[in-house]
Amino acid sequence: MLKRKIIHIDMDAFYASVEQRDNPELRGKPVAVGHAEERGVVAAASYEARKYGVRSAMSSIRAKKLCPNLIFVPGRMGTYKEISRSIHSIFHDYTDIIEPLSLDEAFLDVTENKKGIELAVDIAREIKTRIRQELNLVASAGISYNKFLAKIASDHRKPNGLCTIHPNQALDFIARLPIESFWGVGPVTAKKMHSLGIHNGELLRACSPDMLNRHFGKAGKLYYDFSHGIDNRPVEAVHIRKSIGCERTLEKDISKQSSVIIELYHVTKELIARLERNEFTGNTLTLKIKFHDFNQITRSITQAQKLTSLEVVLPLAKKLLKEVDFENHPIRLIGLSVSNPIEEQNDKTTIWEQLSFEFSDW
Structure with missing residues (x-):
């Protein structure tokens, strides 16, 4: 059977690298994209910051303890999206079989490519070079015969990595891989x-x-x-949105029932508005709760009817909330999403849209 030629491209510290590129004073310094306030969360960290243990999704307070000299800069989602479009424009010069995972990460199937280049590693090298020359940013690339191994390869030599896992080397490589x-x-x-x-x-x-x-x-x-080196999932060039969600990071941890219900109401209203804007319908509601210690749980319920109105969704959200012990575990974040489980049988991806005050300018 023909082995596919899959490339995984991952931009190195994308958001933070953009900020360092656009502001020379930040270059070579530990940078975090986000806000330094008490309830702030790190959205991205430069490699200089990562040396101190700073990571994305970490609270700003903890990040500053690990790295007292950490520089916080607000995110510019519009800029990141524009740059991502430029990156994908480069991808399309080689193949149209592109599966984006996020703004800064994608799979490319180059088994049959537009330029007739025989080796996938040569395509990956060209793409990395063009991203550096045209956008002044750095990407890592992994090449293999399936998505799992290509993803592993791109992580193997970051930053600015280029790694190929050949079919003959795959099993030995996987054997040494930490779980x-x-x-x-x-x-x-x-x-x-x-x-x-x-x-x-x-x-x-x-x-x-x-x-x-x-x-x-x-x-x-x-x-x-x-x-065993097996991953038969194809690179999917077209993604159908199978769920819509929103979440809110609270200004203070809450455990009082009335306060939680009020926040749940606001998140539900925003969810309904997003459903209407996207003309999306689904019949599964998922509640996402992140506690004060950053532990997280989800609870779901499926109905025969479509979930499109506040009158239908809010009672279901309250029902799911009853399954959560928040009196002894204060809540930091509340999220809700609506999905279609029939369409999701082959794709479990949920798209969450951040509503927290930290990233309101995104």
């Missing part, structure tokens, strides 16, 4: 795998499908396939 580096393995799953004695790809590959399914449900098959 935390596997796609879909977050901190909770990694901890569970460690408890089962699974610390790398070699140990994961030794597990049977039944054992993985028993401990990890449907994700077990995915982990099994990845450990």
Whole structure:
């Protein structure tokens, strides 16, 4: 069977790098995109900041403790989107089979490319060079025969990385890969795998499908396939929006029921407005709660009717909220999304739109 030629392009510290590019005084200094206020959150961090342990989604207070000299700059989402369009314009010179994952990250299928270049690594090298020359930014690229390995390859030598995982090298590469580096393995799953004695790809590959399914449900098959270098997901050039969500980061952690209900009402109103603007309908409502300690949970409910009005959605949101113990765990963030589970069977992506005051100018 023909092996696909997949490239994963990932811009290095994209938002922070744009700010450093546009403001010479920031170059070489630890920079965080976001706000330094007590309730602020780091949206992106430069590599100089990452050396201190600063990461995206970290609270601004913790980031400043780790890096006292950290410089905060407000985000400019309009600028980032414009640059992202320029990056994708470069991509389209080589292929139209492009699957964006975010503004700064995408998969490209270059098995058959517009320029007739035989080696995918040569295409990746050209793209990196053009991004540097035309936009004065740096990207990392990973090349392999499937999306999982291309993604792993792009992370392998960041920043400014270029890495190819050849089919003949894949199994050896995966065997040495820490379990935390596997796609879909977050901190909770990694901890569970460690408890089962699974610390790398070699140990994961030794597990049977039944054992993985028993401990990890449907994700077990995915982990099994990845450990064997298997990922049959195509690069999807067209994405249909399958859900719409919004979330609000609160100015203070709250645990009083009346206060939580008021915030839930405001988020629900914004969700309905977004549904109307996008002419989107769905019948599954998902509540997202982030607690004061940054732990996060979601709760969902599916109805036969479409969820399009405040009168329908708000009672369901309150019903989901009853399943959440917030009296003993103050709430930091509340989010809601509406999705269509039938369309989502092959794609579990939820698009969240930030409503917190920190990024109101985005």
